[in-house]
Amino acid sequence: MAQILSPLPGTFYRSPSPGQPAYKNDGDSVAVGDVIGLIEVMKSFHEVKSEVAGSNIRFSADNEEPVMAGAPLADLD
Amino acid sequence: MLKKLLVANRGEIAVRVIRAAKDLGIKTVAVHSAADATSLHVLLADEAVNIGPPAAKKSYLNIDAIIEAAKSTGCDSIHPGYGFLAENATFSDAVTAAGLVFVGPSGDAIRLMGDKVSARSAAAAAGVPVVPGSTGRVEGIEAARHILIDTGFPVMIKAAAGGGGRGIRIANNLAEFEQAFPQAEAEALAAFGDGGLYMEKVIGKARHIEVQVLADGKHAIHCYERECSLQRRRQKVWEEAPSRALSEELREELCGSAVALAKAVGYSGAGTVEYLYDDEANRFYFIEMNTRIQVEHPVTEAITGIDLVAEMLRIAGGEPLRIKQKDVSMRGHAIEVRINAEDPSKDFAPFPGTVGDLRLPGGPGVRFDSMLYPGYQVPPFYDSLLAKLIVHGETREAAITRLVRALGELKIDGMKTTKPLFLALAADPSVQAGDVHTRWLEGWLNENAAQLAD
Numbered sequence: 001m002a003q004i005l006s007p008l009p010g011t012f013y014r015s016p017s018p019g020q021p022a023y024k025n026d027g028d029s030v031a032v033g034d035v036i037g038l039i040e041v042m043k044s045f046h047e048v049k050s051e052v053a054g055s056n057i058r059f060s061a062d063n064e065e066p067v068m069a070g071a072p073l074a075d076l077d
Numbered sequence: 078m079l080k081k082l083l084v085a086n087r088g089e090i091a092v093r094v095i096r097a098a099k100d101l102g103i104k105t106v107a108v109h110s111a112a113d114a115t116s117l118h119v120l121l122a123d124e125a126v127n128i129g130p131p132a133a134k135k136s137y138l139n140i141d142a143i144i145e146a147a148k149s150t151g152c153d154s155i156h157p158g159y160g161f162l163a164e165n166a167t168f169s170d171a172v173t174a175a176g177l178v179f180v181g182p183s184g185d186a187i188r189l190m191g192d193k194v195s196a197r198s199a200a201a202a203a204g205v206p207v208v209p210g211s212t213g214r215v216e217g218i219e220a221a222r223h224i225l226i227d228t229g230f231p232v233m234i235k236a237a238a239g240g241g242g243r244g245i246r247i248a249n250n251l252a253e254f255e256q257a258f259p260q261a262e263a264e265a266l267a268a269f270g271d272g273g274l275y276m277e278k279v280i281g282k283a284r285h286i287e288v289q290v291l292a293d294g295k296h297a298i299h300c301y302e303r304e305c306s307l308q309r310r311r312q313k314v315w316e317e318a319p320s321r322a323l324s325e326e327l328r329e330e331l332c333g334s335a336v337a338l339a340k341a342v343g344y345s346g347a348g349t350v351e352y353l354y355d356d357e358a359n360r361f362y363f364i365e366m367n368t369r370i371q372v373e374h375p376v377t378e379a380i381t382g383i384d385l386v387a388e389m390l391r392i393a394g395g396e397p398l399r400i401k402q403k404d405v406s407m408r409g410h411a412i413e414v415r416i417n418a419e420d421p422s423k424d425f426a427p428f429p430g431t432v433g434d435l436r437l438p439g440g441p442g443v444r445f446d447s448m449l450y451p452g453y454q455v456p457p458f459y460d461s462l463l464a465k466l467i468v469h470g471e472t473r474e475a476a477i478t479r480l481v482r483a484l485g486e487l488k489i490d491g492m493k494t495t496k497p498l499f500l501a502l503a504a505d506p507s508v509q510a511g512d513v514h515t516r517w518l519e520g521w522l523n524e525n526a527a528q529l530a531d
Contacts (some may be wrong), residue, residue, distance in 0.1 A: 042427035
């Protein structure tokens with residue numbers, strides 16, 4: 001059981017741009033370095049890369065959700 | 078005169094507009110997102126309305142919510158500030174349709190100037206020089222050779238269907254042109270399924286010079302020019318007035334052309350006509366007209382003594398333009414720098430945070446437009462502009478000396494800001510000599526950015 005936390009405060013996005021598929025869907029496996037979403041901070045976009053590996057990802061933050069730094073974005077088994 | 082104004086913006090410009098309205102005895106209503114409930118514009122306005130969640134498209138860009146807030150609080154007018162909905166023709170139309178006054182030009186004027194092709198045509202029709210080139214598509218190499226008479230070399234050949242820098246070729250002489258044109262045609266056809274080409278003169282060393290205008294639909298005046306050549310990624314970081322590049326004669330010509338354009342389109346409110354200035358040929362060319370108050374308007378206010386935002390409010394309230402051209406004069410030199418929540422030593426990474434101890438610059442010739450206060454939490458959802466420092470001096474040299482003095486007084490604990498950038502620029506010989514162009518800063522940053530730690 002591991003958690004992926006937001007490295008920055010801002011707006012969380014699940015996909016690279018509107019209309020495109022999500023980086024990861026609930027249930028996917030995640031390797032270290034995989035991009036799981038974007039954080040928009042003051043109009044600039046930053047990839048969120050997982051620092052942990054795991055399976056069965058479950059997102060706790062929604063697409064376009066405002067998040068604070070350190071907020072949980074997803075859980076992994 | 079307007080009685081009650083809703084300010085459809087946030088940050089320093091919302092504060093600026095509220096101050097101007099209060100100075101004229103107009104009641105003010107702030108709107109804010111859920112993330113801005115404790116922002117300074119909310120604290121300063123007579124009333125405030127929460128118009129939605131943090132995301133701008135659900136709050137500051139939500140036309141229905143903003144108009145509803147204006148109606149429910151009994152406002153008679155809306156000022157859009159800059160950014161967000163300021164140049165949205167649909168918004169201007171919707172405000173008017175709701176029986177309210179939009180503090181700015183009509184939707185039609187915004188549409189005319191917002192479209193590159195129609196704006197260029199309007200400028201050319203008003204006698205304003207545009208960047209030499211084809212007026213539309215170039216049909217064949219024979220027609221293209223005729224356009225070379227206007228453009229000279231180097232010339233840019235652009236695919237009509239291209240964009241974002243794709244499908245562009247530059248020819249430095251006739252031999253290169255004869256080779257490049259058919260290639261560009263074939264390439265455009267293959268890449269975009271459309272062989273249509275445009276041509277435009279390449280201006281190597283260009284300054285960005287813009288003219289402030291005020292108009293009431295019938296009359297128009299200029300308030301001289303600003304130079305904003307120091308840019309990073311097409312964002313202005315340092316603006317000044319007047320431009321040291323212009324002779325008196327050229328200044329009159331340039332400013333006169335902006336007034337001619339404003340009159341030709343029946344413009345109303347404050348606007349800015351932007352030009353590229355070719356330093357080698359001493360010629361200027363229209364780029365676009367911004368139909369809003371601009372971030373850098375205070376440098377114009379400093380040298381002319383005119384309160385541009387107050388004049389916008391008077392014009393919107395139905396007063397005829399009360400300033401005559403002969404009454405506009407300029408005195409001294411003003412510089413504005415943009416204090417952003419960015420770390421210039423780390424590629425300008427954004428730095429949202431909480432303001433700790435705060436020491437603001439003051440004294441003669443110093444103005445500080447900002448939404449900061451100690452303990453203010455800068456939200457990560459909007460742009461990074463925290464404050465504008467404006468200095469005014471008898472000469473450009475005196476203004477730069479005063480800028481360094483004022484930056485020395487400024488202390489924003491808890492934040493990384495662009496302050497070190499401006500201290501370094503103020504000490505740079507090229508900046509001191511005013512010997513810069515629109516691509517100068519990016520080159521300078523490649524050499525110097527690492528030394529800009531706070």
